[in-house]
Amino acid sequence: MTGDDFVSLARRLFVTHQADAAAIRTVASRAYYGVFHSAKAFLEEIGFPVPKTENAHLFIQVRLTHANQADASEAGALLGALHESRKRADYDLSSARYQTPDFAAEAIVRADRVLEKLKSCRQEPAVGEIVRGITAYQTSISSRSR
Numbered sequence: 001m002t003g004d005d006f007v008s009l010a011r012r013l014f015v016t017h018q019a020d021a022a023a024i025r026t027v028a029s030r031a032y033y034g035v036f037h038s039a040k041a042f043l044e045e046i047g048f049p050v051p052k053t054e055n056a057h058l059f060i061q062v063r064l065t066h067a068n069q070a071d072a073s074e075a076g077a078l079l080g081a082l083h084e085s086r087k088r089a090d091y092d093l094s095s096a097r098y099q100t101p102d103f104a105a106e107a108i109v110r111a112d113r114v115l116e117k118l119k120s121c122r123q124e125p126a127v128g129e130i131v132r133g134i135t136a137y138q139t140s141i142s143s144r145s146r
Helices: 003-016 021-045 056-065 070-091 101-121 126-144
Strands: none
Touching (some): 003 101, 056 070, 056 126, 070 101
């Protein structure tokens, strides 16, 4: 099981259940969690273990955004936007905006874009740039906390 499996499920739900508000909201959730797990796997592959706490979401977004590499930064920003969409879909049940086909389609497009960016991040020289960028970022935040 990988994060891509969740994104595939989101696509199938979108195609087969566009009239179902709960399914549409679930599309945003599965799309987000799919790319969350893909980004988590990527960071761990390159030597940055992700905490197994609620802070994992922000940890991943911030590391990618501050990686000092264009594809990683874009992936981090898109992941952050998807996270916000997922929270709204899961928690703001009074708003019909989060149960429209357009909302779900946007979540899938963003998820696909994150997966595309992560694929680029796995290539050299991007990997080296990202490792150096995240290392520098972590060094700077650890020196500020002293």
